[in-house]
Amino acid sequence: MLGSGTMGAQIALSLALGGFDIRLWGRRAEALPDAMDRVGAAFDFLAEAGLAEPGNRPLVLSRIKATSDLEEAVCDAGFVIEAVAEDIAVKQSLLGAAETHAASDAVLSSTTSALSATEIQSSLARPDRFCVAHYAQPAHLVELVEVVPGQQTAAGVTEFVTRLLTDTGKTPVLCPDIPGFLWARIQHAVLREFASLVGQGLVTAEACDTILKVGYASRLPAMGAFEHADLAGLDLINSAAAKAVWADLSNVMDPGDTPVGELYEQGHLGMESGHGFYDWTQRDPGTFRMQRDAEIIRRIKIRRQDAG
Incomplete structure (x- = not known):
């Protein structure tokens, strides 16, 4: 190692x-x-x-x-x-x-x-x-x-x-040898879309994170993207409404053109500097990491229990 x-x-x-x-x-x-x-x-x-x-x-x-x-x-x-x-x-x-x-x-x-x-x-x-x-x-x-x-x-x-x-x-x-492999590509795709919406003043970072954690992520352990597409029906995913969503998604090519870049230019690096999308002088990064790890462990135990 x-x-x-x-x-x-x-x-x-x-x-x-x-x-x-x-x-x-x-x-x-x-x-x-x-x-x-x-x-x-x-x-x-x-x-x-x-x-x-x-x-x-x-x-x-x-x-x-x-x-x-x-x-x-x-x-x-x-x-x-x-x-x-x-x-x-x-x-x-x-x-x-x-x-x-x-x-x-x-x-x-x-x-x-x-x-x-x-x-x-x-x-x-x-x-x-x-x-x-x-x-x-x-x-x-x-x-x-x-x-x-x-x-x-x-x-x-x-x-x-x-x-x-x-x-x-x-x-x-x-995974294929492409930029970000698979994990990072998903992570960046979500952040790009949310950062674009925050930059347009349409939503707050808190609202986006709540949607992700309390809503969308709650069903991910049971259903992936393609399973959801099959469940919803590929006719629905090809509907006019779905096409309107796809056409409206962010295609910004540089994080610097979103609030990610704006914060960076201001010297705000996130937890490291104390400020990013959140004020980490008011939230304890150590406690945040412990809560994150506790949730990962909870999910591991559920998966192992389900596996028998």
């Missing part, structure tokens, strides 16, 4: 819970104790929620060894995944260095959410041994992982990554 930040620690824990031995690599040795503390805290959160057995804590954490030595981290690894800055040059440099120390049959991966798998692998000596595995945050909770092979990825490598994710309790979905 290359990268000892939030995502790296969460992915390391997910893999360790699946029974794998992990070397968690970070550039700065002095930062590794904090990374291991994050792993431990994440395990404790799962245990408190009933998603991990408290008595297994020593065993699971013993599977994760932290190191700042890249060669030591990857020399005998079968699977190497990076979770560093979302910068293609940084990712290519790190993966290229890891490739020189890894076994020739090791599979390399990235948890990028949007960078092209084909472009990342283009700088590798063995591009056929690379495949994206995009974990969504929080990686130790969200069950879905996008599997994105590049143009040169060997079929066996895609199968290996898919099987590894399944073996660690994840739900892998094969």
